[in-house]
Amino acid sequence: MPSSVYLQSSDYAAFGVPTATADQVAAASTLIDAYLCRPEGLIWxxxxxxxxxxxxxxxxxxxxxxxxxxxxxxxxxxxxxxxxxxxxxxxxxxxxxxxxxxxxxxxxxxxxxxxxxxxxxxxxxxxxxxxxxDMVIKEQRRIPDGRPLTSTSRRPLMRLIAGTGRYGYGRRGDSNRFNLDDFNLIASLQKFGGPPAWELFNVTAAGFDAATGNVWVPAGILLAYYTEVKLRYVAGYQYANLPAQIKGACATLIQAIQASPEMGDMKKYRAGDTEIERFSASQLNPDTRRKLDPFRISAFV
Incomplete structure (x- = not known):
């Protein structure tokens, strides 16, 4: 059973599924995580x-x-x-x-x-x-040219636990604004050979917005902003403040599971020239998807 369970027994009746079983709740919660592209779930x-x-x-x-x-x-x-x-x-x-x-x-x-x-x-x-x-979310992000800002893909961002950064060359489209001379930060680092090293930065000096996931990253040991960073953080909710949309979506999926036992959500079976047709290609109907969409990951940040 997944640890991120989005409906507890005390809420079964309130959300219209008084006869739900633990297995049905687990199946619905797993489907929600898959749709949100958040295998870690929403519960911290x-x-x-x-x-x-x-x-x-x-x-x-x-x-x-x-x-x-x-x-x-x-x-x-x-x-x-x-x-x-x-x-x-x-x-x-x-x-x-x-x-x-x-x-x-x-x-x-x-x-x-x-x-x-x-x-x-x-x-x-x-x-x-x-x-x-590996019990927290870990993401690698590039820092925009001239701005020490990035964003996390999961929200709400509840705690930034650790971060590392490194210096490197910018993207080719930024080459006209990036130092490519023989005497600069990158040249001094390359003298030691190998890829740029990741260094730990002080997360207490960083700032973030929980709702948007925007993170301000402090400058590194060379007093220059990093080219890319790795963030380790926790994002989501505790069950006590889990949004009603998530609980409602879980209840809707449980109802769909209960309505299509054993043989599943099937509309038609035909033995000759075997054919099986379902009522729907997914148990996630449009209304349920609209409830869940605000919690999906933001891949391009």
Whole structure:
């Protein structure tokens, strides 16, 4: 069952589906996520302080257990073993997700060998505590020429947890406005070889608008704006403030599922020269789509 469930049993009767089952709600919620192109869902979960920490609809890509207990503090080292090679600076890991009293999101500040350094740890975690990766939304965005602004594709943007940026050449259409001399920021970076490095920037110095997803990115260590950034963030709602349109759309889909059991939403069957015709190509009718459209991702931002 998906973690992002858009109708709880206490609301079944209010939305016209008093006989709904958990499986039907799960199927309807999964269909909503697919239509919205948001596999992480719309529901976020809080950390021990009540701040948005991770998306409930996501499953961790990797997980490992702490080999030793860690205490609260800054720049806390953790031995991630061979998984350290699959992580990068700026990634967000979730500690102790199964324990609400101490669950938190931590940012990887540096990686040396098999040791990752967590930028800040707020709570004590015992040996064996679970560390999970890829539980937040991660997006890579180019920064427009001359403007330190970008936008997230998911909204509302509830918390920007971490961000990294790097310098690089602009798009070819911007070449007449970009420094291509032998002595500039890029030339100094290229001296060290390899692709431009991603550096962690201070998200407390960034600004964002929750409704529009617009993010103002601070300048980097070279006092110049980045060419592109990677943002790690949480976007969506808790069930208590989930918009009624989402709950209503979920209820409509449950009704459609209940109305077309077993053989499905079929209009006609023919055995000779076998033919099967459905009443509709989708269980999402136009009214339901209009309810959901404001929550779809904005791909071109």
């Amino acid at each position: 979960a809080p950390d021990a302080n009540g701040l948005p920490a991770y998306m409930k609809g996501l499953d961790p890509t990797f997980s490992f257990q702490l080999p030793a207990a860690i205490a609260p503090g800054l720049n806390v080292p953790v031995n991630a073993g061979p998984l350290a090679a699959m992580l990068e600076v700026g990634d967000v890991v979730i500690l102790d997700r199964a324990t609400p009293a101490v669950v938190e999101a931590c940012v990887i500040a540096s990686i040396t060998g098999t040791t990752v350094q967590l930028q800040q740890v707020l709570f004590a975690h015992a040996s064996g505590a679970t560390v999970e990766t």
